[in-house]
Structures are given as structure tokens and as C-alpha cells.
Amino acid sequence: MHEMSLAQALVDQAVELVRLDGCSRVLGVDVRIGALSGVMRDALEFCFPAAARGTALEGAELRVTEVPLKAMCRDCRIESRPKPFEIQCPHCGSMNLELSDAREFKLVSLEVE
Amino acid sequence: MCKDCGCGDANHAHGHRHVDTEGREYWHTHEHDQEHEHGRTIVVEKDVLSRNDAIARDNRQWLDARRITAFNLMSSPGAGKTALLEKTLAMLPHGLHPAVLVGDQETDLDARRLRAAGERVKQINTYSSCHLDAAMIARELGTFVDEHANLLLIENVGNLVCPASFDLGEHVRVAVLSVTEGEDKPVKYPVLFSSADAVVITKTDLIPHLDWNREQCHACIRKSGSRARIIELSARTGEGMDAWIRYLQAMMRHE
Numbered sequence: 001m002h003e004m005s006l007a008q009a010l011v012d013q014a015v016e017l018v019r020l021d022g023c024s025r026v027l028g029v030d031v032r033i034g035a036l037s038g039v040m041r042d043a044l045e046f047c048f049p050a051a052a053r054g055t056a057l058e059g060a061e062l063r064v065t066e067v068p069l070k071a072m073c074r075d076c077r078i079e080s081r082p083k084p085f086e087i088q089c090p091h092c093g094s095m096n097l098e099l100s101d102a103r104e105f106k107l108v109s110l111e112v113e
Numbered sequence: 114m115c116k117d118c119g120c121g122d123a124n125h126a127h128g129h130r131h132v133d134t135e136g137r138e139y140w141h142t143h144e145h146d147q148e149h150e151h152g153r154t155i156v157v158e159k160d161v162l163s164r165n166d167a168i169a170r171d172n173r174q175w176l177d178a179r180r181i182t183a184f185n186l187m188s189s190p191g192a193g194k195t196a197l198l199e200k201t202l203a204m205l206p207h208g209l210h211p212a213v214l215v216g217d218q219e220t221d222l223d224a225r226r227l228r229a230a231g232e233r234v235k236q237i238n239t240y241s242s243c244h245l246d247a248a249m250i251a252r253e254l255g256t257f258v259d260e261h262a263n264l265l266l267i268e269n270v271g272n273l274v275c276p277a278s279f280d281l282g283e284h285v286r287v288a289v290l291s292v293t294e295g296e297d298k299p300v301k302y303p304v305l306f307s308s309a310d311a312v313v314i315t316k317t318d319l320i321p322h323l324d325w326n327r328e329q330c331h332a333c334i335r336k337s338g339s340r341a342r343i344i345e346l347s348a349r350t351g352e353g354m355d356a357w358i359r360y361l362q363a364m365m366r367h368e
Contacts, residue, residue, distance in 0.1 A: 002243055002275035010161045017155060027152045031161065036338075038278045038304040087303065087338040095335050103304075105161045105278075113152035 003043035006105065007051035013107055018056045021112065026060040028111035034102035035069040065108070070100035165279055168247035172282025175254050176265065181212075182366045183265040185281050187305055188289035189298070190271030193315035193348060195223045197289060197357075198268060200348040202230040204358055205264075209365070212262035214253055216245040216270045223268065233262070244275035247282055264365070273298065277305035285364050288341070291316040292323060296330035299337040307338035311360060318347035 014026060029048075033039045041064050048062045072079050073089035074096040080089060088095050160166060176183050186194050198213060205211060213234040215223040224236035235257045237249050245267065258265055267283060269276040288309035290298055293316055299306035306312065312334050319325075331343060344360060346353030 002278060005242060005244075005246070005275075006161060006278075009164060013157075013159065013161060013164065017157060021155055023153070023155075036304055036307065038274060087307075087336055097338065099307075099338055103308075107157045107159050107161050109157055110155040111152045112155055 002038075003040060004047045004051065006039060007044055007047035010048070010107060011051040011055055011057055014057055014110055015055050017110060018112065023112035024056065026057045026110050026112050028061045028063055029057065030063045030065070030108040030110070032065045032067055032104060032106045032108050034067045034104040036099070036102040037105040038103075039105045041066060060111075067102060067104065069102040071097040072100075073097055162278065162280075165247045168251050169280035169282040172247055172250055172254060173284070176282065176284070177366075179260050180366075181258070181263055181265050182285070182364060183267060183281070183283040184285045184287055184361070184364070185267045185269060185276075185283035186287045186289055187269045187273070187276045187309075188271060188291075189273045189294060192271070192289045192291040192294065194268045194271070194289050195226055196348040197313065197315060197346075198227055198266060199230055200351065200354055201266070201358065201361070202227065202232045204351075204354055206358065206362065209264050209362070210262050211264045211266055212258045213266045213268070214245075214250065214257070215268040216249070218243070218270065233257070239270055243270055243272050244279050245269050245281055246279045250281045264361070273302040273305050277302075277308060284366060285310045288312045290314050290330075292320055292325045292330075296326055297333050299330075299333045299339065303337035306334060306341070309339060309341045310364075311342045311344060312339065313357060314343065314345040316347060316349070317345050317353060318350045 010031065014029060018026060033041060045062055045064065052058050052060060068081050070079060071082050071087065073092060073094050075094040076089060076092040078089065078091045080091065082088060082090065087097060089097060188194050202211060211232055213227055213232060214237055215227065215234065216237045216239055217223055218239050221236035224234045227234040235253065237245060239245065267281060286309045288306050290312060292314060314330065334341065334343060342360065344353065344357050346357055348354065
């Protein structure tokens with residue numbers, strides 16, 4: 001359960017952007033979570049309000065977009081969306097896959113006023 | 114009065130722009146009496162862990178400048194990281210000068226155990242945190258870790274989930290998996306295993322007492338998306354330790 005550290009890192013990053021921008025308050029925070037990022041959406045949503053308390057992000061809406069894993073099979077060259085815990089080409093059974101960058105955990109944008 | 118256009122009718126629709134998470138722009142309209150706050154959008158597109166990653170990059174640079182190679186050992190609690198390090202320190206060939214950092218939430222039991230092997234060992238207590246991060250390592254560079262070392266061994270907090278997300282500035286990521294944990298841990302925790310450079314399977318002396326299946330375990334490691342080097346060993350009997358030591362030597366970047 002490292003989502004509290006992650007929520008804290010997210011808030012720290014946003015607070016710095018708020019300082020540079022000069023806006024008064026953040027209404028919404030858009031983040032993107034890759035299937036292999038190790039970030040649990042529910043846990044992050046649970047931790048975010050606590051990390052945001054007392055900052056310009058207090059009360060902001062956290063909007064999460066989850067990015068599925070994509071894999072290109074190096075053998076049959078068909079692209080698929082394997083489950084993160086069963087990385088095998090569903091077409092030919094090969095495990096020789098080129099995985100999409102599903103490790104990302106990105107702050108996409110801030111909605112501010 | 115409408116505050117958007119200044120006309121007398123407060124109840125007509127206005128449109129305005131949004132940018133969604135994919136960066137697409139669109140407009141929508143809504144009536145004035147709807148409670149609906151909108152603000153300006155600042156597009157960021159930056160890794161949330163960019164601060165950790167930046168410190169990790171600095172760590173790696175610092176280590177490179179001093180010709181030190183760093184290994185990050187990660188596993189569940191009880192997989193045998195400390196036993197592996199104990200045996201490793203006892204067997205290190207001439208020319209390898211280790212510094213060892215061990216992470217645990219509480220106690221310095223592991224550090225004391227390793228210090229008995231006579232090497233430079235320091236405990237990092239993470240307290241509420243379930244993993245080491247790059248800043249915790251940065252504090253030890255130039256203080257505890259100095260030019261006398263050419264090998265930095267980092268024993269992460271026992272946890273198969275969180276350490277995988279935090280780059281420490283290491284050069285080599287090692288996942289440690291004991292045979293008593295079963296064959297399927299790598300597919301249950303693919304984030305850690307798929308990013309490891311090596312998977313060390315420990316406690317192989319216990320295989321005769323278990324239903325552990327080698328082929329299945331290796332298949333699970335590959336299924337996690339891992340292309341790691343797999344090394345099987347028993348720190349207790351010493352079997353397979355030579356292959357691990359050779360791997361350490363082969364991965365030294367500055368020899």
C-alpha cells in the first residue's frame with residue numbers, strides 16, 4: 001500500500017505547479033494509470049483527499065483514466081490486450097511479446113481557478 | 114443577468130471548452146442555473162514519481178562517477194534476502210568492496226546480522242513506508258557509501274508490490290523468490306518480476322520436501338513478461354552461490 005506516498009507525490013507536484021501558475025485553487029486533477037504501474041485506483045482515490053487536505057487541492061476532484069496493457073506478439077505480429085497477470089499472446093500462445101509502456105502514472109492536467 | 118455574455122436573460126445556454134485526459138478538446142453547453150464549476154486547464158503530462166526518478170538519476174550519476182555498481186534486492190518478507198547477502202559477503206571475491214544498505218520498517222536486526230559478516234552495513238528504517246525511495250538512498254551517498262566501495266547492495270523492504278515502483282538509482286534490479294512461496298508469485302506480482310534484471314530462486318535445498326515444480330516456476334516468471342536471468346541457489350548449503358557471485362561480477366560496470 002504505497003498509494004499514500006503516491007498521493008503525496010501527486011499533491012506535491014500539483015502544489016508546485018499551482019505556485020508557478022499563481023492560481024488560487026485546483027478544482028480537478030486528471031491522472032493516467034497504466035496497467036503495470038502498480039498503482040491501485042481505489043487506494044489512490046482513498047488516499048488523495050487526505051494528502052490534499054490543507055493545500056490548494058483540498059476538495060479537488062481526482063479523475064483517473066486507466067490505460068490497459070497492449071502487447072505486440074513478436075511471433076505472429078498480432079496486437080492484443082493481455083491481462084497484466086497473464087502475459088501471453090491469445091492468438092498463438094507465444095510469450096515473446098513487446099509490451100506497451102503500461103508503467104506510467106502521470107499527472108495529465110489540472111483544472112484550476 | 115448572464116455573467117458570461119452580459120445579456121438580460123440569465124437562463125440561456127452557453128458553451129465552453131474542456132480538454133479531456135487524452136488531450137482532446139470538446140465543447141459542451143449547460144444552463145446557467147446548473148451548479149457546475151469550471152476552471153482553466155493546465156496541461157502537465159508529467160510522471161507523478163518524476164521527483165523520485167530525478168533523485169534516482171542523480172544517485173546513478175553519483176555512483177557512476179565513483180565507479181560503484183548498485184544492486185536493488187526485492188522480495189516478499191522471508192524470501193531469504195538477508196541470508197543471501199550474508200553468504201554473498203562471506204564469498205565475495207578479491208576486488209569487490211561492498212557497502213550494504215538494508216531497509217526495514219523497524220529494527221536493525223538485519224544490519225546486525227550482516228555486520229557479523231564483517232562488512233560495512235547500515236540499516237535504513239522506513240517506519241510508516243513500505244518501500245525504500247531514492248531520497249533515502251541519496252542521504253547515504255557521500256556519507257555512509259563512499260569511494261572505498263565499488264559494490265552497493267541494497268536490501269529493500271520485504272514487499273512484492275511497492276518497491277517495484279520506486280527507482281533508487283540502482284544499476285541492477287534483482288527479484289528474490291523462495292521455493293516455499295510457490296511457483297506462481299511472479300504472475301501474481303508481475304510489476305516487480307517483469308522489471309527485474311535477475312530472478313534469484315532461493316532455498317533450493319528445500320525442494321525435496323515440497324511439491325515445487327521448476328518448469329512451472331520458470332514459466333510463471335516468463336509469463337509475467339520477464340526476460341530476467343534466472344539463478345537458483347541455496348544460501349544454506351551454498352549450492353548455486355557461485356553462479357550468483359559470477360553474475361554479480363559480470364554486472365559490475367566499472368571493472
